Amino acid sequence: LHHILRPRPVRIPIKNRHVFVTGGSSGIGLALAHQAASDGARVSILARSVDKLQEAKQAIRLATGIDVGVFSADVRDYDAVARAVEEAGPIDVLIVNQGVFVPRELEQQELDEVRFMLDVNLMGTFNMIKAALPAMKLRRKDRGPASIALMSSQAGQVGIYGYTAYSASKFGLRGLAEALQQEVIADDIHVSLIFPPDTDTPGLAEENKIKPQITSIIAASSGAMKADEVAKKALSGIKSGSFIISCNLEGLLLAIVTAGFAPQRSLLMAFVEVVAAGITRFAALCFQWNWYDSIGKWHAQKK
Ligand SMILES: NC(=O)C1=CN([C@@H]2O[C@H](COP(=O)(O)OP(=O)(O)OC[C@H]3O[C@@H](n4cnc5c(N)ncnc54)[C@H](OP(=O)(O)O)[C@@H]3O)[C@@H](O)[C@H]2O)C=CC1
Numbered sequence: 001l002h003h004i005l006r007p008r009p010v011r012i013p014i015k016n017r018h019v020f021v022t023g024g025s026s027g028i029g030l031a032l033a034h035q036a037a038s039d040g041a042r043v044s045i046l047a048r049s050v051d052k053l054q055e056a057k058q059a060i061r062l063a064t065g066i067d068v069g070v071f072s073a074d075v076r077d078y079d080a081v082a083r084a085v086e087e088a089g090p091i092d093v094l095i096v097n098q099g100v101f102v103p104r105e106l107e108q109q110e111l112d113e114v115r116f117m118l119d120v121n122l123m124g125t126f127n128m129i130k131a132a133l134p135a136m137k138l139r140r141k142d143r144g145p146a147s148i149a150l151m152s153s154q155a156g157q158v159g160i161y162g163y164t165a166y167s168a169s170k171f172g173l174r175g176l177a178e179a180l181q182q183e184v185i186a187d188d189i190h191v192s193l194i195f196p197p198d199t200d201t202p203g204l205a206e207e208n209k210i211k212p213q214i215t216s217i218i219a220a221s222s223g224a225m226k227a228d229e230v231a232k233k234a235l236s237g238i239k240s241g242s243f244i245i246s247c248n249l250e251g252l253l254l255a256i257v258t259a260g261f262a263p264q265r266s267l268l269m270a271f272v273e274v275v276a277a278g279i280t281r282f283a284a285l286c287f288q289w290n291w292y293d294s295i296g297k298w299h300a301q302k303k
């Protein structure tokens, strides 16, 4: 098994390197920026609101004494993104984390809202990568291995009631990541996909105001995490070049049951994936049985 694992294991240092975090002014992105700065990286954050960016910059300076670079741009605007990336300078670790989520049954959801999620979560990620990649590839040999990490969600591993558009956008990131890894491996660039469960952030607080009750019930199967914990898992996964980064025990099981064609650098994880495939599939069927049961009861009680 060891001989067939591709790509080969890699370590991606953070210290003294340029880490660029989109959506870095709030929630998981802010926690990532904070921790990367503490790790000795030069950090840049990008988001739309200048006020929130300044607030984040102050908070990180207060806690660490370090100044992060701030860039105001909407990821949906390619020209704005390209200007920010140009100004920030060549990136070693690109974390594309911005994301929006408006949970609603598709029948209740306007197509504008569907397009909004696809545009920010999926097209915005394309815009970021397209803008950053040329400079990331330059002089790679002198600069060491680089990383492009994309923030998906456990709703990007399994479709969940209320998340038709959101899950589509997050599943889309997986196809993008698998294909991109093959394209950039020769440039010593390593792709990661991060799959958090519900995470306590300002975004989640907003989401909870409108979330269908059944969506919360199903998502509770994986519990909830703090943004700091997710950021810690994400950074350690990025440093070890993991293609799939899971954040909790349920996430580990999800990673095994959805391993599919994901590249795998870890011998141990490859072994576990092969051996545990059958039993985790059985566990997934049990979860579906439970979820469809809950959905049935929820509908019956609404009538
Ligand atoms: N919280 C959760 O439960 C989970 C979250 N995730 C994913 O993690 C990521 C971060 O989520 P979370 O921390 O909760 O989100 P928050 O809503 O707390 O923060 C989102 C960040 O993205 C920025 N952003 C939003 N839209 C754009 C845009 N169009 N252009 C540039 N920046 C933008 C926001 O700044 P501004 O508004 O100023 O632009 C903000 O900095 C998302 O991709 C989300 O899907 C995954 C699993 C669970």
Ligand SMILES: CCCCCCCCCCCCCCCC(=O)[C@@H](N)CO
Residues within 6 Å of the ligand: 101, 153, 154, 155, 158, 160, 196, 197, 198, 199, 203, 204, 207, 218, 219, 220, 221, 222, 250, 251, 253, 254, 257, 280, 281, 283, 284, 287
């Ligand atoms: C084989 C065994 C599998 C075991 C567990 C399966 C549990 C799946 C739960 C999925 C939860 C999805 C949360 C999405 C959070 C999110 O992205 C929103 N908050 C928007 O930000």
